[in-house]
Amino acid sequence: MSNVNGKVLKHGTQTRTMHWIHLLAFIILGLTGIGFYWDIGGIASIFGGEANASLVHRWAGVVFVVGPLLYVLLNFDRFSRFMDSISHFSKDDFAWLKVMGGYLPFIKVDEVPPQDKYNAGQKILGWLIIIGCLLIILTGFPMWLWRHSVPAVFLAFCYNVHFWTAIILILLVAGHFFLAAIHPKSRVEFSSMMLDGYIDAQISAHHNAKWFAELKESP
Amino acid sequence: MKLFHESEGITRRQFFKGAGMLTVAAVISGVFAKFGFDVFAASDDYIAKRVAGLYTLDESMAIRKSHENPEIIQIYKDFLSPGKVECVSPKAHHLLHTKYGNDIPGFIAELKNPHLVHEAEPAANEETSTEEPAA
Amino acid sequence: MSTVLSDGVIHVSDDCKACDHCTFICPTGAISGVLGQKHHINPQKCINCGQCLINCPFNAIYDLSKVEELKKVLADSQKFVVVQEAPAVRVALGEEFGQAPGTNVKNKMYAALRKLGFDRVYDTEFTADLTIMEEGTELIHRVYGALGVAGFENVGPLPQFTSCCPAWIKYAEDNYPLVLPHISSAKSPQQMWGAVAKTYLAEKLNVNPANIFSVSVMPCTAKKYECERSEFIASGYQDVDLVITTRELAQMIKDAEIDFMGLADEEADRFVGLSTGAATIFGATGGVMEAALRTAYEILSGESLGKVEFDAVRGLDPVREATVEVPVKALGTSLPVSVCIVTGTKHVAEVIEDVLAGRSNYHFIEVMNCPGGCINGGGQPIRRDTY
Structure with missing residues (x-):
């Protein structure tokens, strides 16, 4: 391929x-x-x-x-496929994590294990973003809408969780941006999400081999 | 040029994963709401406990009525209304009663110069209290 | 000295996270600022109650502290330092030393105060009893006046409001000057104690009142303001020189490295330190009312109360009312005494409106600014209970 x-x-x-x-x-x-x-x-x-x-x-x-x-x-179907993809961790994913996707200079790797549509790192990022967003949303709205009626201790809890979740999310997003837009190994992904949605088939076949095998050719 | 795309539709497993995630999110929201509600319910408990502490202490006291306090009887007999227990005696009135709002400047003048006739003098002094409202 | 009077006791620090929680806590709308914008307290509107302080999620609100000044005074051998403590302090001070809320640490508190260097340790409860005598008598006079009994023509209108709460007094002065004649002329227990300490006590102990330094431990931040009001000079001096809160007393005990819970129990000193159960419940909402009823009932009826508890005035609802049938021996009839208890200044406006409009048939109305009474005052240990 x-x-x-x-x-x-x-x-x-x-x-x-x-x-x-x-x-x-x-x-x-x-x-x-x-x-x-x-x-x-x-x-x-x-x-x-x-x-x-x-x-x-x-x-x-x-x-x-x-x-x-x-x-x-x-787009419940897209969301479901996304959830299915990021919640499925196979041997290849663990192998990918072991070599950190070949991103780290001190881990020498010839060929990274074949990956789904999202590689193991992206799967973990997906989960962290979902959990982070849930936390930040759940703590954010009481701070706004019920700030007058909830007890001080609950408000303080919300502010603390909101603050630390925000810090973690900002760091995650910064890392995500670095890998998807700047890092030479993977910046080709940038246009597939930020611009027209397309990526070279060759790159997909290389980076997301398992997923590429399932794809259909347009008539 | 060849174009590739994902197949449309979802499998049973994908559906359950998607629906499962929504359910999990709903459950987490519910747990969080429950947590908030419990905190809300418990956050004021200390008030009732402190109140109960005072009532318990009251029950343990030998004397439970103000007019039976021997030191109260003594202060009236020795000092406030010599020889008897007479509330709002002149001395008690001087030491234990006050005035409010616009009456304060005159009251202070009276306290500083007891020879002044009661309430006859308007506030012509420098002690006008700053907390006084503009009535 | 006028800092407290003009700038207020309560201030917002730079730690304010602009969460806007306090604007709803504040009963007078003294706090300005919206979500996202640091808040500020207007000292003209602020009644110094400190409810915002104990409810601030970030502990960003503070009260002016006189602890350093007090430490200097305690070290000064020329000063004869006397101290009074409010009823609500004794059931909350223990919380700072690991005890459950409501634990009575009265006797350890006396011991700790002596260890801190106070020359004599007394109790505000003594003047709480004195307040009941004076305020209760005033109420009886007002009732006689309303009934047209000869000799009680100029005694002031009914209903009579309590006057123990300095936050409530400032609220009434700022917002409802017309209700002021309804407020009992009796001073608060703290100020009565101050006036008595520099006159009666000085006489009894043979101490020059000029050397007496009168300290008060209060569950309340408004008391800091009250003691500096310029009319409280009946003794010839500033009646109460300095007020610290329950929190500040706990801090002083910790600073002095006193093993508080390990202290042996002690009693208060004599002459102005003996307390009764009636005075003890002053710290709870409805307590002043109940104490007044115990005394008024016995004095008016000439009978002894079988059961001293008046359960009808107890509870934590913000506005409560009750009617107590009191036989009046002097008049040969029975009088239904109608009372109302308000806790939380937010709820007092409607009661005042009713009184001013003549719709109120109460005889006696107790007002405490803090929800639950003084035990939940702005100077009390701050609790962050979950469950």
Whole structure:
């Protein structure tokens, strides 16, 4: 399969749209959140002061929830296939993790084990993002809508969980961005999610061999 | 050029995984809500416990009525209303009673200069208290 | 000295995370700021109750502390330092030393205060009893006045409000000046004690009142404000010189490395330190009412109460009412005394509106600013209970 020509549609329009919406909301949320949690006045003033930054943060939070939620409900099949893929860990995935996908310079590896549509690292990232988003959403809304009625101890709990989850998510997303857009081994993936959705068949056959074997050819 | 794509539709297993994830998310939300509710219910318990502590202490006291406190009887007899127990005696009124709001400046003047006639003097002094409301 | 009076006791620190929780806690709308914007307390509107302080999720609200000043005074051998402690302190102080809420540590508290260097240790409960005598008598006079008994024409209107809570007093002064004639003229127990300490006690102990330094341990931040109000000079001096909270007392005990729970029990000193059960329950909502009823009933009826508990006035609901049938010996009739208890200043406005509009048929209304009474005051140990 080393000489396959053509293109693979890796991420459909809906998926890419959702990814963009979620990403933009995340960036706005991160900037505003950092701005008013650490009192970095410069960041808050981009959004028109602390109070407005908070308002932007809350409504960006709504987008952050509604975007993926609509996607899941309207594209339940895509979501289900995604969940199936990231929840299936085979021997190859563990082997991939053992060599860290060949990304680390001090682990020499000739050929990484064949992977599904998402490699083992992406599967773990998927889970962490899902759990992180759940936590940040569940703690975020009480801080906004029930801030007056919940007890102080619960509010403090929400702020702490929200804060630490945000820190972890920002680091994860930064790592995700580095591997998917900058790292020479995998930056070819960038266009498949951020632009037209297509990736070279040859690259897919190499990086996602198991998945590529299941693909159908368009008539 | 050849174009490849995933097959449409989902298998049974994929459906259960997708639906399962939604269920798990719902359950986590429920557990979180339950946690919040329990915290809400328990966060004020200490108030009732402290109140109960006072009532328990009351029950353990030998004397439970103010007018039976021997030191109260003594302060009236020795000091506030010499020889008897008379509440709101002139001395008790001077030491134990106060005034509020706009009456305070005059009251202070009276305290500082006891020879002034009661409440006759308007507030012509520098001690106008800052906490006083603009009535 | 006017810092507390003009700038208030309660302040928001830079740790404020702008979570906006406190704006709902505050009964007077003194806290400005919206979600995301650091909050600020307007000292003119603030009644210094400290409820925002104990309910701040980030401990970003603080009260002005006089602990350092107190430590200097305690080290000064010229000063004769006397101390009073409010009823609510004794059932909460233990929490700072690992005890369950409601654990009575009264006798260890007396011992700890002596160890800290106070020359005499007394008890606010003594003047709580004195408050009942004065305030109860005033109430009886007002009832006589309302019934048209000769000699009680100029005694003030009914209903009578309690006057023990300095946050409530400031709330009424700031917002409802018309209700002020209804408030009992009796001082709060803390201020009565201050006035008595520098007169009666000085006389009894033969101490120059100028050398007496009167300290008060309170569950309350508003008491810090109350003691500096300029009218409390009846003794010829500032009646109460300094107030610390339950939390600050616990901090002083910890700073002095006293093994609090290991202390032997001690009693308060004589003359102004003996307490009764009636005074003890002053710290709970309904407690002032119950203590007043115990005394008023016995004095008016001339009979002894079989059961001293008035369960009808107990509870934690923000507004409670009850009617107690009191036989009045002097008039030869029985009088249904109608009382109301308000805990939480948020709920007092409707009661006041009713009184001012003449719709209220209560005789006596107890108001405590903090939900549950002084035991949940702004100076009490901060609890972050889950379950």
